[in-house]
Amino acid sequence: AQKVTQAQTEISVVEKEDVTLDCVYETRDTTYYLFWYKQPPSGELVFLIRRNSFDEQNEISGRYSWNFQKSTSSFNFTITASQVVDSAVYFCVLNNAGNMLTFGGGTRLMVKP
Amino acid sequence: EPEVTQTPSHQVTQMGQEVILRCVPISNHLYFYWYRQILGQKVEFLVSFYNNEISEKSEIFDDQFSVERPDGSNFTLKIRSTKLEDSAMYFCASRPNRLGQNTEAFFGQGTRLTVV
Numbered sequence: 001a002q003k004v005t006q007a008q009t010e011i012s013v014v015e016k017e018d019v020t021l022d023c024v025y026e027t028r029d030t031t032y033y034l035f036w037y038k039q040p041p042s043g044e045l046v047f048l049i050r051r052n053s054f055d056e057q058n059e060i061s062g063r064y065s066w067n068f069q070k071s072t073s074s075f076n077f078t079i080t081a082s083q084v085v086d087s088a089v090y091f092c093v094l095n096n097a098g099n100m101l102t103f104g105g106g107t108r109l110m111v112k113p
Numbered sequence: 114e115p116e117v118t119q120t121p122s123h124q125v126t127q128m129g130q131e132v133i134l135r136c137v138p139i140s141n142h143l144y145f146y147w148y149r150q151i152l153g154q155k156v157e158f159l160v161s162f163y164n165n166e167i168s169e170k171s172e173i174f175d176d177q178f179s180v181e182r183p184d185g186s187n188f189t190l191k192i193r194s195t196k197l198e199d200s201a202m203y204f205c206a207s208r209p210n211r212l213g214q215n216t217e218a219f220f221g222q223g224t225r226l227t228v229v
Contacts, residue, residue, distance in 0.1 A: 047219065091156060
């Protein structure tokens with residue numbers, strides 16, 4: 001069985017602060033993929049980033065960066081210099097050897113001006 | 114940019130009625146999915162579909178649910194006799210290929226189903 005845990009249900013920051021969203025996953029598979037999706041107030045699910053299990057190199061893409069630590073089964077996501085438009089629910093998602101995506105419970109991020 | 118399209122955006126139905134939620138996946142994609150999100154809760158997997166058959170389904174996807182790809186473009190989810198607890202946002206998604214080729218799933222805007 002696979003599981004994704006996002007311990008932070010809600011985070012509130014002030015604009016321009018950096019914020020890190022935590023994600024811990026469980027899977028027995030050796031090959032798997034991890035994603036972060038954003039769900040803005042309008043409700044759609046927007047793909048942000050992906051990482052595969054055999055590449056632990058951390059990357060930066062614009063204001064987004066992620067820290068994948070296979071040893072601790074964590075896939076944390078950081079937004080640098082947050083903006084009000086970043087306010088949304090963020091989902092960490094695991095895709096194992098099957099064809100199914102397992103979503104975490106989501107973290108609601110509120111960025112205040 | 115290609116996108117997954119879902120219709121209607123909002124459907125209200127009476128308990129016990131049948132509903133069909135429609136999706137047009139991205140045209141060259143091979144794998145299709147339905148997920149649902151009860152208000153304020155997590156996104157739950159319902160079913161995946163490949164090569165004109167179900168490849169995986171969750172325990173939520175019982176006999177009241179069915180999926181179909183009636184032509185080359187549409188992918189539908191039917192709920193035969195809706196219950197109040199079926200009220201949720203239903204998301205369709207597609208991806209071009211299987212895990213192993215490092216691709217993400219593209220989601221539609223969702224259909225909000227309200228059962229009264």
